[in-house]
Amino acid sequence: MPKGVKGDVKAGLGAEDVVDTALRMVERDGAEALTMRRLADELGTAVTAIYWHVGNRDALVELLVARLLEEMGDVHAKGPDHRTRVAGLVHELRQRLLARPHLIALADQRGLTPAMFQPVQAALADELAAMGVTGKEAGEVIQILQCHVVASVVLARTLERSRSHEGTDPEVWDGRVSDPALVAALATAPDLDRAFGLGLDALLDRLLPRKPERTRATRA
Amino acid sequence: MPKGVKGDVKAGLGAEDVVDTALRMVERDGAEALTMRRLADELGTAVTAIYWHVGNRDALVELLVARLLEEMGDVHAKGPDHRTRVAGLVHELRQRLLARPHLIALADQRGLTPAMFQPVQAALADELAAMGVTGKEAGEVIQILQCHVVASVVLARTLERSRSHEGTDPEVWDGRVSDPALVAALATAPDLDRAFGLGLDALLDRLLPRKPERTRATRA
DNA sequence: ACCTGAACACCGTTCAAGT
DNA sequence: ACCTGAACACCGTTCAAGT
Numbered sequence: 001m002p003k004g005v006k007g008d009v010k011a012g013l014g015a016e017d018v019v020d021t022a023l024r025m026v027e028r029d030g031a032e033a034l035t036m037r038r039l040a041d042e043l044g045t046a047v048t049a050i051y052w053h054v055g056n057r058d059a060l061v062e063l064l065v066a067r068l069l070e071e072m073g074d075v076h077a078k079g080p081d082h083r084t085r086v087a088g089l090v091h092e093l094r095q096r097l098l099a100r101p102h103l104i105a106l107a108d109q110r111g112l113t114p115a116m117f118q119p120v121q122a123a124l125a126d127e128l129a130a131m132g133v134t135g136k137e138a139g140e141v142i143q144i145l146q147c148h149v150v151a152s153v154v155l156a157r158t159l160e161r162s163r164s165h166e167g168t169d170p171e172v173w174d175g176r177v178s179d180p181a182l183v184a185a186l187a188t189a190p191d192l193d194r195a196f197g198l199g200l201d202a203l204l205d206r207l208l209p210r211k212p213e214r215t216r217a218t219r220a
Numbered sequence: 221m222p223k224g225v226k227g228d229v230k231a232g233l234g235a236e237d238v239v240d241t242a243l244r245m246v247e248r249d250g251a252e253a254l255t256m257r258r259l260a261d262e263l264g265t266a267v268t269a270i271y272w273h274v275g276n277r278d279a280l281v282e283l284l285v286a287r288l289l290e291e292m293g294d295v296h297a298k299g300p301d302h303r304t305r306v307a308g309l310v311h312e313l314r315q316r317l318l319a320r321p322h323l324i325a326l327a328d329q330r331g332l333t334p335a336m337f338q339p340v341q342a343a344l345a346d347e348l349a350a351m352g353v354t355g356k357e358a359g360e361v362i363q364i365l366q367c368h369v370v371a372s373v374v375l376a377r378t379l380e381r382s383r384s385h386e387g388t389d390p391e392v393w394d395g396r397v398s399d400p401a402l403v404a405a406l407a408t409a410p411d412l413d414r415a416f417g418l419g420l421d422a423l424l425d426r427l428l429p430r431k432p433e434r435t436r437a438t439r440a
Numbered sequence: 441a442c443c444t445g446a447a448c449a450c451c452g453t454t455c456a457a458g459t
Numbered sequence: 460a461c462c463t464g465a466a467c468a469c470c471g472t473t474c475a476a477g478t
Contacts, residue, residue, distance in 0.1 A: 012441090135402055138399070146410070
């Protein structure tokens, strides 16, 4: 039993409370708004009290990322065959990360991106093992898939921040290309979902062992 | 005028000079070290002088990105066939971006990432047109390839910042997976070059029209 | 053990004032 | 037109001091 008894809310705030309201702030006003002084205001304490419980800002962010990560829950595979289960796991990881932009922002801020990898590793490993892919080879496959996910997620965040400069300035094209449909297409924001799905599909074709029988899953 | 100046250059500094020394600072001490006050010190002026020439910090960063981008030069295609030329262009873009981590950091800071796309767009469009891919379709292919590049580059930067937490903490694996070779592989930093190359190759297979001669298992 | 206030060393930005 | 100093509103962090 470390310290503190359950029941009474009482005077002291703990690291838990700090993380709680910090998280609330981040979700309400964005990761940039999380400042030690503002957090102190929200908590109704002096700035310096936070330092006693949490260490410093970096440590706080680390706690927030851990919390957000555990809230993401476990990802489990679904689908008839291994291939669609692996694809499902990867899509699911991406989807959950995209649903938590604060997580990404915070992790990015403190260089905790690799932590975002973890939730699916075990599930992917199981699935691959069932396909006969193990050891170093499985590790590489997992890493490549993770890179695909996180790259897509980080890119999404990066592009999100640049809503002002949408697409390419058409002026750059003067005299270089005379294909109005192309220019128009490039001026549109890229469809990241599509790019991700296409890339994933292509990667799986390369990385997963093909079934000896038939690849066309038209069987009943 | 007690303002000591060397040479017959005009006494005043211009936006050019500000950008010059700002760039020098960024290359020497990193993008984080670029601060208005430090820049003023380096220039030997008051902080506020910078504001007169450049507006504010965001505008300065924008100028820096533009400068860095134009220093990157044009990318032109090489290779015997269209496919290897396209691949070459994409690889070249990634390589040049990776060689300018400051550019990425600055662009990231100010949401100017889309600007990094531009250098290869015209070259890619030419190459695709020569393959018969034009208009909206070409635009989509270009965007997907660009996403692949920038995602890889941004991911590289993100992972670079987290050298402290290398790979996955082995503790997470307790009881979940008992494959030492896999765990070891996951603990290693991912090989981004390999991941990029693999993904690019897979993407090109999907996106580029196949030559009539090389018909594989694809039967109609 | 827990919390406070004051203080330090930074930020970006504005503005009246100087030349 | 070009540059300055002072000032404002912020940061994160430390530390001696209170309870």
